[in-house]
Amino acid sequence: xxxxxxxxxxxxxxxxxxxxxxxxxxxxxxxxxxxxxxxxxxxxxxxxxxxxxxxxxxxxxxxxxxxxxxxxxxxxxxxxxxxxxxxxxxxxxxxxxxxxxxxxxxxxxxxxxxxxxxxxxxxxxxxxxxxxxxxxxxxxxxxxxxxxxxxxxxxxxxxxxxxxxxxxxxxxxxxxxxxxxxxxxxxxxxxxxxxxxxxxxxxxxxxxxxxxxxxxxxxxxxxxxxxxxxxxxxxxxxxxxxxxxxxxxxxxxxxxxxxxxxxxxxxxxxxxxxxxxxxxxxxxxxxxxxxxxxxxxxxxxxxxxxxxxxxxxxxxxxxxxxxxxxxxxxxxxxxxxxxxxxxxxxxxxxxxxxxxxxxxxxxxxxxxxxxxxxxxxxxxxxxxxxxxxxxxxxxxxxxxxxxxxxxxxxxxxxxxxxxxxxxxxxxxxxxxxxxxxxxxxxxxxxxxxxxxxxxxxxxxxxxxxxxxxxxxxxxxxxxxxxxxxxxxxxxxxx
Amino acid sequence: xxxxxxxxxxxxxxxxxxxxxxxxxxxxxxxxxxxxxxxxxxxxxxxxxxxxxxxxxxxxxxxxxxxxxxxxxxxxxxxxxxxxxxxxxxxxxxxxxxxxxxxxxxxxxxxxxxxxxxxxxxxxxxxxxxxxxxxxxxxxxxxxxxxxxxxxxxxxxxxxxxxxxxxxxxxxxxxxxxxxxxxxxxxxxxxxxxxxxxxxxxxxxxxxxxxxxxxxxxxxxxxxxxxxxxxxxxxxxxxxxxxxxxxxxxxxxxxxxxxxxxxxxxxxxxxxxxxxxxxxxxxxxxxxxxxxxxxxxxxxxxxxxxxxxxxxxxxxxxxxxxxxxxxxxxxxxxxxxxxxxxxxxxxxxxxxxxxxxxxxxxxxxxxxxxxxxxxxxxxxxxxxxxxxxxxxxxxxxxxxxxxxxxxxxxxxxxxxxxxxxxxxxxxxxxxxxxxxxxxxxxxxxxxxxxxxxxxxxxxxxxxxxxxxxxxxxxxxxxxxxxx
Numbered sequence: 001x002x003x004x005x006x007x008x009x010x011x012x013x014x015x016x017x018x019x020x021x022x023x024x025x026x027x028x029x030x031x032x033x034x035x036x037x038x039x040x041x042x043x044x045x046x047x048x049x050x051x052x053x054x055x056x057x058x059x060x061x062x063x064x065x066x067x068x069x070x071x072x073x074x075x076x077x078x079x080x081x082x083x084x085x086x087x088x089x090x091x092x093x094x095x096x097x098x099x100x101x102x103x104x105x106x107x108x109x110x111x112x113x114x115x116x117x118x119x120x121x122x123x124x125x126x127x128x129x130x131x132x133x134x135x136x137x138x139x140x141x142x143x144x145x146x147x148x149x150x151x152x153x154x155x156x157x158x159x160x161x162x163x164x165x166x167x168x169x170x171x172x173x174x175x176x177x178x179x180x181x182x183x184x185x186x187x188x189x190x191x192x193x194x195x196x197x198x199x200x201x202x203x204x205x206x207x208x209x210x211x212x213x214x215x216x217x218x219x220x221x222x223x224x225x226x227x228x229x230x231x232x233x234x235x236x237x238x239x240x241x242x243x244x245x246x247x248x249x250x251x252x253x254x255x256x257x258x259x260x261x262x263x264x265x266x267x268x269x270x271x272x273x274x275x276x277x278x279x280x281x282x283x284x285x286x287x288x289x290x291x292x293x294x295x296x297x298x299x300x301x302x303x304x305x306x307x308x309x310x311x312x313x314x315x316x317x318x319x320x321x322x323x324x325x326x327x328x329x330x331x332x333x334x335x336x337x338x339x340x341x342x343x344x345x346x347x348x349x350x351x352x353x354x355x356x357x358x359x360x361x362x363x364x365x366x367x368x369x370x371x372x373x374x375x376x377x378x379x380x381x382x383x384x385x386x387x388x389x390x391x392x393x394x395x396x397x398x399x400x401x402x403x404x405x406x407x408x409x410x411x412x413x414x415x416x417x418x419x420x421x422x423x424x425x426x427x428x429x430x431x432x433x434x435x436x437x438x439x440x441x442x443x444x445x446x447x448x449x450x451x452x453x454x455x456x457x458x459x460x461x462x463x464x465x466x467x468x469x470x471x472x473x474x475x476x477x478x479x480x481x482x483x484x485x486x487x488x489x490x491x492x493x494x
Numbered sequence: 495x496x497x498x499x500x501x502x503x504x505x506x507x508x509x510x511x512x513x514x515x516x517x518x519x520x521x522x523x524x525x526x527x528x529x530x531x532x533x534x535x536x537x538x539x540x541x542x543x544x545x546x547x548x549x550x551x552x553x554x555x556x557x558x559x560x561x562x563x564x565x566x567x568x569x570x571x572x573x574x575x576x577x578x579x580x581x582x583x584x585x586x587x588x589x590x591x592x593x594x595x596x597x598x599x600x601x602x603x604x605x606x607x608x609x610x611x612x613x614x615x616x617x618x619x620x621x622x623x624x625x626x627x628x629x630x631x632x633x634x635x636x637x638x639x640x641x642x643x644x645x646x647x648x649x650x651x652x653x654x655x656x657x658x659x660x661x662x663x664x665x666x667x668x669x670x671x672x673x674x675x676x677x678x679x680x681x682x683x684x685x686x687x688x689x690x691x692x693x694x695x696x697x698x699x700x701x702x703x704x705x706x707x708x709x710x711x712x713x714x715x716x717x718x719x720x721x722x723x724x725x726x727x728x729x730x731x732x733x734x735x736x737x738x739x740x741x742x743x744x745x746x747x748x749x750x751x752x753x754x755x756x757x758x759x760x761x762x763x764x765x766x767x768x769x770x771x772x773x774x775x776x777x778x779x780x781x782x783x784x785x786x787x788x789x790x791x792x793x794x795x796x797x798x799x800x801x802x803x804x805x806x807x808x809x810x811x812x813x814x815x816x817x818x819x820x821x822x823x824x825x826x827x828x829x830x831x832x833x834x835x836x837x838x839x840x841x842x843x844x845x846x847x848x849x850x851x852x853x854x855x856x857x858x859x860x861x862x863x864x865x866x867x868x869x870x871x872x873x874x875x876x877x878x879x880x881x882x883x884x885x886x887x888x889x890x891x892x893x894x895x896x897x898x899x900x901x902x903x904x905x906x907x908x909x910x911x912x913x914x915x916x917x918x919x920x921x922x923x924x925x926x927x928x929x930x931x932x933x934x935x936x937x938x939x940x941x942x943x944x945x946x947x948x949x950x951x952x953x954x955x956x957x958x959x960x961x962x963x964x965x966x967x968x969x970x971x972x973x974x975x976x977x
Contacts, residue, residue, distance in 0.1 A: 167915070
C-alpha cells in the first residue's frame with residue numbers, strides 16, 4: 001500500500017474496467033471512440049505499474065505490495081496479491097505490451113473494434129492477476145479466465161483456419177489447467193486447508209506425491225510454454241491469430257507458462273524437480289535443436305517465428321532445470337527479451353500482411369526496395385532473434401549456455417547450436433523476404449511504414465538495444481528473488 | 495385456533511394450496527389469450543409463499559403431522575430457490591407460450607401444483623410424504639408436457655415420460671416396501687435408528703436400497719436410466735423443458751438427501767458404490783453423446799445427464815462438505831439451465847423454434863448482448879472461471895478429493911474437458927460464424943431484463959461465490975446435525 005492505493009489491484013482492475021467501458025461504446029459507428037478509450041486505458045494501465053518498479057525494494061526476496069482480503073471463507077481462499085523480483089517484471093512487460101497491441105491494431109482492425117480492444121484490455125488485467133496472485137485459487141481463476149478473451153481474439157479476428165486453432169488452443173490449455181486444479185486440491189488437503197502459494201512452498205511432501213504434483217503442473221505449464229511434445233497448438237494459434245493476438249501470445253502468454261514453473265512446479269516439488277530434471281532438460285534441448293530445424297523448413301513467416309519461439313522457450317526451461325544462478329537469471333532475461341523480439345517480429349509480419357494479405361515467404365522478395373525504413377527495423381529484430389551480441393537476444397542465451405557448461409558440456413553444446421540454427425532460419429527468411437529484386441506487383445506497390453508504425457517499432461528497437469547493452473537494471477531486480485529461489489530449491493522437502 | 499397455529503411450519507404449503515384452488519376458480523372469470531390476471535395471481539402466490547417461508551423460518555428443526563413433515567434450514571433454502579426459479583420460468587416462457595396458444599389457466603395451475611409437489615418433497619420426513627410429493631410433481635409434469643395437444647412429438651414425449659416415470663415410481667415403491675419390511679417403519683428417523691442398531695436384515699435392506707437408487711436414478715436421469723431425458727427434453731415445448739430442467743432438480747436433490755443421507759446413512763458403503771457407477775456413466779455418456787447433437791434441447795438434455803453425474807459425486811463423497819457441494823451444484827445448475835433454455839425461447843418466434851445449433855450462428859452480430867449472456871452461461875456450464883459453474887465443480891471435486899476418490903476426480907476432470915468442447919461450440923457458432931438470417935432479435939423487456947440478471951448473476955456469483963456456498967453448506971450442516 002505505497003502511494004496510498006493498492007497498486008496491484010489497480011494494475012489488474014483498471015484495464016478490465018476500461019475494457020468494459022470500451023465494450024459499452026457498442027458497434028462500429030463509435031469505433032474512433034473505442035480506440036481512444038482503449039488507448040487511454042492501456043496507457044493508464046502502464047503508468048500505474050511504474051511505481052511497482054520505482055518503489056521496489058531490490059534487497060529482499062520477500063513479496064512486496066502485498067494485499068490480503070478474505071474471498072471465499074468456506075475454503076479459506078483469499079484475495080492475496082503480491083510480487084517479487086520475478087513476477088514484477090512480467091507485470092510491467094504485460095502492461096507495456098498492451099499499449100503496443102492497442103496501437104498496432106489502431107487502423108488494421110476494422111470490424112468489431114470495440115470488442116477487439118475490450119478483449120485485449122480485459123486480458124491484460126487478467127494476466128496481471130496471474131502474475132500477482134499469491135493464492136492458488138485466485139491464480140487459477142485468473143489463469144483460466146484469460147483463456148476466454150484469447151479464444152475470442154483468435155476465433156473472431158483470426159485467419160482462415162481460425163476456428164480450428166481457437167478450439168485447439170482452448171482445449172489444450174484447459175486439459176493442463178484441470179490437472180493443475182486437482183494438484184491444488186491435493187495440496188489444499190495436504191496443507192490442512194490452505195490455498196496460499198507461500199504455504200505450499202514450505203510444505204513437506206513425500207517424493208511420490210511430489211512427482212505426481214510435478215506432472216500435473218507440468219501438463220498445465222508445459223502446454224503454455226510450450227515444451228516439446230505439447231507444443232503443436234502454438235503454430236496453429238499463432239498463424240491464425242490477428243497480429244495483436246500473436247504479439248500477446250508470444251510476448252506474454254508463453255511467459256505465463258514458464259512463470260508457472262518457477263512459482264509453482266519447482267518450489268512446491270523441488271525434489272521431484274531434481275528427480276525429473278533430466279527429462280526436462282532433454283525436452284528443452286529437443287525443443288531447441290529439433291524445433292529449430294523445423295523452423296528452417298517453414299514457408300509461412302508466422303509459423304517460422306512460432307517455431308522459433310518454441311525453440312527459444314526451450315532455452316528458458318533449460319535455464320530453469322540446470323539449477324544455477326546463471327541459468328535461472330539467463331532464462332528470465334531470455335523470457336523478457338523474447339517477449340520484445342518475438343513481439344516485434346510478429347508486428348513486422350503484421351505490417352507486411354496488412355499490405356499484401358499473405359504470410360508466405362514466396363509471395364515476397366525485394367521488400368527493401370519499397371520499404372527501406374521498415375526493412376531496417378526488421379533487420380534489427382531478425383538479428384536479435386538470432387542472438388546477435390549487443391541485442392537483448394544475446395544476453396539471455398549466453399548466460400544460459402554459461403550455466404549449462406557448468407553442469408554438462410554437452411547440454412551447452414546442444415544449446416549453443418541454436419546460435420547457428422537461429423541465425424540460419426531467421427536470416428534466411430529475412431534474405432528471401434527483404435533482399436533481391438522486387439518479386440511481384442504486390443511488393444512493387446508497397447508503401448513504407450507510417451508514423452504510427454515507426455513509433456511502435458522504434459520503442460521496441462530501443463528496448464531491444466538497451467536490454468542488450470545494459471541489462472543490469474533488470475537483473476538487479478530479480479537478483480534477490482532468484483538467489484532465494486535457488487537456495488529453496490537446493491533444500492529437500494521430503 | 496391453537497391447532498392451526500401449531501401448523502405454522504407448513505403455512506407456505508397451505509397458502510399455496512388455497513391460492514391454487516382459488517386460481518382454478520378465478521381463472522374462469524378472466525378469459526383471454528394473455529391471462530394477465532391469472533399470471534399475476536400466480537406470481538403473487540409465489541411471492542406470498544416466499545414471504546411466508548421467510549416469516550415462519552425458525553432456528554432448528556420442526557416436525558409436523560406425526561413426523562410426516564419436516565421444516566429445517568435446508569428445506570427453507572431449497573423452497574425459496576424453488577419459488578424463485580418457478581417465477582423466473584414463468585417470466586421467460588410467458589410470451590413464448592402466448593404465441594403458441596399454450597398460456598392457459600391449466601398451465602398456470604399445473605405449475606403451481608407441481609410447485610406444491612416439490613415443496614412437499616423437500617419437506618418430507620416419511621416415505622409416504624416423499625412419494626406423495628413426488629407424484630404430485632410428476633403427474634403435473636406429464637400433463638404439462640402433453641399440453642400441446644396438436645403436436646405429435648409433444649404427445650409422444652409425454653407418453654414416454656409417463657410410462658418411464660411410472661416405472662420409476664414403481665421401483666421406488668418397491669424399494670420402500672423392502673425397507674419397510676426390514677425395519678418395520680416408513681418414518682425416516684425410525685428407519686435410520688433401526689438400521690444403526692443393526693437389528694435389520696441387511697440383505698433385505700440392500701435389496702430395497704438397490705431399487706430405491708434405481709428409482710432415484712430414473713428421476714434424476716442418471717445413466718443407465720436416462721433414456722427418457724433426451725426425448726422428453728426435445729419433444730416438450732421449450733417452456734416445459736425449461737421447467738423440467740430447473741426447479742425439480744432442487745426437489746430431486748432434497749429427495750436424494752432425505753432418502754440416502756438422512757435415512758440410509760449407515761448403508762453409505764453400499765449406496766456410495768452404486769452412485770459412483772451412476773456418476774461415472776452419466777458423465778461419460780452425457781458428455782460424449784452431447785457432442786453429436788445438432789439440436790440444442792437434446793444437447794442440453796445430455797448435458798443435464800452429465801451435470802447430474804457431477805452432482806452425484808458430491809453426494810457419494812459422504813461428507814457434510816460433499817452434501818453442501820452437491821446442493822450448491824444443484825442450485826447453480828438450475829440457474830444456468832434456466833438461462834440456457836430462456837435463450838432458446840427468446841430467439842424463437844411465432845411458428846419458429848430456435849432450438850437448432852445453427853440458429854445461434856452469428857448471434858454476436860445480431861444481438862451482441864444476448865450473445866454475451868449466452869457465452870457467460872456456456873462457459874459457466876463448462877466450468878470455466880470466473881463463472882459460478884467453476885465453483886460448483888470445484889467444491890464437488892474438493893469434497894471428492896477429501897474422501898479419497900482421486901481416480902474418480904481425474905475421470906470427472908477429463909469428462910468435463912470433453913464437455914467443454916460442445917459448450918465451446920456454441921460460443922464458436924455465436925462469435926465466429928456468420929448469421930444465417932439478419933433478422934433483428936426482438937425480446938420482451940421483462941425477459942430481456944431477467945436474462946441480463948441471470949447471465950450477470952452467473953458472472954457475479956463467480957467473482958464472489960462465498961455467500962451462496964456458505965448458505966448451502968450451513969443449510970445442509972444444520973439439517974443433518976440436528977436430526
